[in-house]
Amino acid sequence: EPEVTQTPSHQVTQMGQEVILRCVPISNHLYFYWYRQILGQKVEFLVSFYNNEISEKSEIFDDQFSVERPDGSNFTLKIRSTKLEDSAMYFCASSELSGRARETQYFGPGTRLLVL
Amino acid sequence: LAKTTQPISMDSYEGQEVNITCSHNNIATNDYITWYQQFPSQGPRFIIQGYKTKVTNEVASLFIPADRKSSTLSLPRVSLSDTAVYYCLVGDGMDSSYKLIFGSGTRLLVRP
Numbered sequence: 001e002p003e004v005t006q007t008p009s010h011q012v013t014q015m016g017q018e019v020i021l022r023c024v025p026i027s028n029h030l031y032f033y034w035y036r037q038i039l040g041q042k043v044e045f046l047v048s049f050y051n052n053e054i055s056e057k058s059e060i061f062d063d064q065f066s067v068e069r070p071d072g073s074n075f076t077l078k079i080r081s082t083k084l085e086d087s088a089m090y091f092c093a094s095s096e097l098s099g100r101a102r103e104t105q106y107f108g109p110g111t112r113l114l115v116l
Numbered sequence: 117l118a119k120t121t122q123p124i125s126m127d128s129y130e131g132q133e134v135n136i137t138c139s140h141n142n143i144a145t146n147d148y149i150t151w152y153q154q155f156p157s158q159g160p161r162f163i164i165q166g167y168k169t170k171v172t173n174e175v176a177s178l179f180i181p182a183d184r185k186s187s188t189l190s191l192p193r194v195s196l197s198d199t200a201v202y203y204c205l206v207g208d209g210m211d212s213s214y215k216l217i218f219g220s221g222t223r224l225l226v227r228p
Contacts, residue, residue, distance in 0.1 A: 004159075033216075043160060043203060045216040056214055091159045101207040101216060102148035102167075107159025 002026045004108035006092050012114045013082055021077045021111045023092030032075045033093040033105060034067065036060065043091065048099040049075065055099045082115045089113075120204060120219035127225050134191045136222045138204030141185050144214065147207035149180060149187045154201045154221070163202075164189070191224075199226045 005024045013019050025032050034046040048055040049067055064080045075094075079086055089110045095103040121139040128134045140149070148167050152160035164171060166178045166187070177190040191198055204219040 035218075042221045043154070043218040045218065048216070056216070058215060089157075093159070099216075100147050100214070101144075101150050101205050102165065104150070104162045104165070105160075107161065110157070110159055 002106075004092055004094055004106050006090075006108035006111050008111060009109065010112045010114075012116065015084055015115055016081050019079050019082055019113065021079075021090050021092075021113070023075045023077075023108055024073050025075055025092065025094030026096075026106055027073070029094035029096050029106070031055070031095045031097070031099045031103065032067075032069070033095075033099075034077045035091040035093065035107075036088045037091065037110075038088045046077070050099060079113075082113075084115050087113060087115045120206060120217055122202075122204065122219045122222045124220070125223040125225070127227065128194055129227050130195055131193050134194050134198075134224060134226075136189045136191075136202050136224070137186055138189075138206075138219045139186045140204065140206045140219070142208065143184060144207040144209060149178070149184070150205040151176070151178065151187075151189045152203045152205060152218075154203065160203060194224075194226045196226050196228060199224060 007022045032049045037043045045058050047057040047061045066078045068076050091110045092108045093105040095105045148165045150165035151163045154160045164176045164178045171178045179188040201221045201223050203221045208215045
């Protein structure tokens with residue numbers, strides 16, 4: 001069964017450093033998403049991406065965040081200057097059609113980011 | 117902005133039916149309500165979705181009243197492996213203001 005993959009599984013960084021989280025969505029899917037989950041809290045929507053541009057984004061997704069699809073398979077989330085409060089699990093997801101709740105999203109295993 | 121409310125936690129025993137309700141006012145009128153299951157250190161996994169009335173699949177049922185201000189996930193005859201966090205996912209707003217909103221999650225503990 002096709003699945004979403006994410007690398008790295010864990011990343012430790014110093015405050016102020018840039019990090020890039022990588023995802024490979026399911027190959028025939030058109031919509032891609034990033035979510036954040038702070039330890040012990042709920043899953044929070046960050047951004048959705050379609051046709052090489054941001055489709056929707058939340059208030060959390062400020063200027064320090066950016067997303068990119070650098071080639072035909074990877075989808076990345078960049079955090080320019082990490083803060084302590086960016087420590088969380090970051091999930092990538094993809095869906096075949098539409099960025100709406102009606103569309104089943106397939107989630108990757110997550111990248112646990114720790115900012116020191 | 118749509119506000120979602122779920123019970124923080126629920127306890128059950130193996131073999132019982134469990135019903136988890138998510139309250140969601142002001143959701144997008146033309147969108148579905150979807151439920152996901154999450155195990156520790158894993159990404160959420162799709163369980164079921166619906167628009168109105170009742171939907172049933174091989175693992176769960178979903179009840180949505182006519183006003184769509186809530187939805188109830190029903191897990192028949194739970195087992196220990198159903199211990200997880202359950203989230204409702206709804207859409208809020210239209211077109212350019214659309215946002216995906218996960219509920220706060222319900223931590224289900226199934227005891228032997």
